Amino acid sequence: MGLSTSAISKALNDDSRISEKTKKEVRQVAKKLNYQPNHLASALRSGKSRLVGVIIPRNNSNFFSSVLENIEEVLNAKGYNIIITQSNESFEKECKCIESLLFTQVDGIIASMANETTDLSYYEKIKAKEIPLVLFDRGELDLKVDYVGIDDYETSFKIIDHLVAQGCSRIAHLGGYDNTRVYGNRIRGYVDALEKRGLPVDETIISKSTLRLEDGRRIMEKLLKLPNRPDAIYAASDFAALGALQVLNEHGIKVPEDMALVGFSNEPFTSYLSPSISTVNQNSEQIGKLAAEAFLNRIENPIEEGAINKIIIETELLVRASSSKNSTE
C-alpha cells in the first residue's frame, strides 16, 4: 500500500497523527507478516535497552533464588528482562560481571556484593554511568545507593533473647567474616545482645568462617572439645547450622535439651531435618520485589543527591524443634 516506514512506526505506536483506518490496516498487515519490531534498533535509538543486570554471589541458596524470582516477576511485568550474572563470591569475577553488564547497555543493575569485595571502584563505574544501582542484602554504606535488606544487628538480638528465654546462658556464635557487612552486623548484634542481657562474651566460642556445611562441622567438633561447652549455638548461616547439627547428632548430644541451635536464612532443608532447625526468615520475596521496585522508582526519578532509599525489611524468627526446650511453646 506504499506507506512510509515512519508512518508505519507511528501507526504501530498508536500515534495520534495517523488515521484510525490506516492504523487498522497497518496492524492487520503486521499481524499477517508476523512482524516483530527489532528491539535492538529501538533500544539504540532510544538509549533504553529495557534490560536490567542482576549480580548475585551464587545461585545455590534458596535466599538468592527467591530474590531472583521476585525481581524477575516485578520487572517482567514492566517490560524489562533481566540478565543474571554470578560473581561466585569472587571480586575479580564480580568486576567482569559489571563490565559485561555495562557493555550490554543495561538500564540498571541490582546487585548483592561478593564477600571478597572491598574495592568499590567498579561500583563507582556504574554510578558514573548514571544508571540506577540498587544493592540488596550485601550492601555498602559508602556507595550511597539504594539498598534493600534486613537489620542483621537487631535480628541477632531476637535470636539471643529467644535462646536466653529458653534458659541458655553460654551461647556460641558461628559467624561469617566480618568484612562482609551482614556478618559483621550479626556478630556485633550477638556481642551487644549478650552484654545487654548481662551474659559474658567469650571469644573462644566465637568463630569466623565461610559458613559452609564443612565449616559448621569443623567448628562444632572444636566446640565439643572445650572444657566448658556452650549450651546453645547461633549460626549465621543454615548450612553451618546443619554441619553443627550433624556433628551433634553423631555425638549423641541432644538438641535442644543439651544444646539449642539456631540458624539463619530459612533454607527449606532446615524444616526437613530432625530436629527441625530454628532459623530466620529474611522475607526474600519482599527483598526481591522491593529491590525491583527501587530500580523502577529510580528510572522514573533519577538520582537526586542525598535522596537515597534504604529499605529495611522485618525479619521473623522461626522457632522450631532445635531451640524449643519447653514443649508448651
Added chain:
Amino acid sequence: MGLSTSAISKALNDDSRISEKTKKEVRQVAKKLNYQPNHLASALRSGKSRLVGVIIPRNNSNFFSSVLENIEEVLNAKGYNIIITQSNESFEKECKCIESLLFTQVDGIIASMANETTDLSYYEKIKAKEIPLVLFDRGELDLKVDYVGIDDYETSFKIIDHLVAQGCSRIAHLGGYDNTRVYGNRIRGYVDALEKRGLPVDETIISKSTLRLEDGRRIMEKLLKLPNRPDAIYAASDFAALGALQVLNEHGIKVPEDMALVGFSNEPFTSYLSPSISTVNQNSEQIGKLAAEAFLNRIENPIEEGAINKIIIETELLVRASSSKNSTE
C-alpha cells in the same frame, strides 16, 4: 587528532589496514577517555546480540541452579550473556518468555519445557527465526532440535535392579504426570523393569502427581493404608521422596528395613537427612555445559536438516542409607 570514526573502529578491532602506530595511539586515547563501545549499535549492525535466552520451569531446585550456573560459565567465556526467564511450569508464561526473548533479539535459546506444555507452536516460532534452539532435560522429540538430557527409562532400570538386589519385591512408584516426557519415561522404565525381573505390576501402588513434598506425604499416607503395603518406594523426585520419608518416620516405620526409599535428582538435602535418601545424580553440571556447547556448535554450524544432536548423559545411582539393607554394601 582527527581520525575518522571508521579508522578508529578499525584500529580498535585490530584491522590489518591500520598502522601499528595509529592503533597504539587510538588505544591509548580510548583508555584515557574510558571509551566503551555501544553494544547495542554493534549488535544492530552485525545482527548478533551475543545474548542467549534460557527458559527454565523454576529456579527452586538444585538441578536447575546447577545447570544454569554451568550454562552461564561456558557462554560467558565465549562473550555471551544469558537472559534467564522462568515459566513457573505454566504454558502461558512460557509463551511470554519466548516472545520476550525473541523480541530482545537473542542469538539463541536454551530451554527446559514446562510440564504443561504440549502445544509446540511457540517453539516452532524459534525455529522459524533460524536461531539455535537447544532443549535440556524436558525435551520433545517432535521438535527435531538439539537435546541434552539423561536416559530416564534406563535409570528406572538401575533403580529397580538396585531395590530388587536389596530384597525388595513390591516396589511402589511415586511418578510425575506422564505428559512430561521425563516422567513418562521413568514410569515406563519402572513398569518394564518390573516385568523384565519377573515382578508383578500393580496399578494401585503407582501414582501420578506434581511430585512436591505434600504429594509425597499424601500418597505415602495412602500407601500405608493398603492391606498389602509395598516394601520399597521409588519416587521420581527427591521432594516427593522427602514427603514419603517424613510420613514413614512419623509412623515409626523403619527405613530401609521395613521400607526402602529411592528419590531422583540428587537435591543436596537428601544427604542431610537421617536416613540419608538414595537418589540419582543427573550430572547437572554436564547437562549445563553440554547444552551451552551445543548452542555454540549450532552458531558455528547452522542447522542442516537431519543433523540433530541428541546427547544422553550417564546417570549415577547414589546408594545411601534409605535403601541399604546390607550394611556390608
Added chain:
DNA sequence: TATCTTTGCTATAACGATGTAGCAAATGTA
C-alpha cells in the same frame, strides 16, 4: 620517468526504529 601495487586512511551507507520538520490536502473561519 611511467605504471602498478600496497598502505593507510576517509567517506558513505547501512542495521531498524522513531522523533522532528515539512508539506499537501481537507476542513474551518472570516
Added chain:
DNA sequence: TACATTTGCTACATCGTTATAGCAAAGATA
C-alpha cells in the same frame, strides 16, 4: 474567495558501529 488551522502523511536525520568502496600517497617495478 482568501486565509488559517487541522489532519495525515512523507522525508530526513539520528542512535553508534562497521563493511565496503574509494582515494591519495608511498613504495615497487620496469
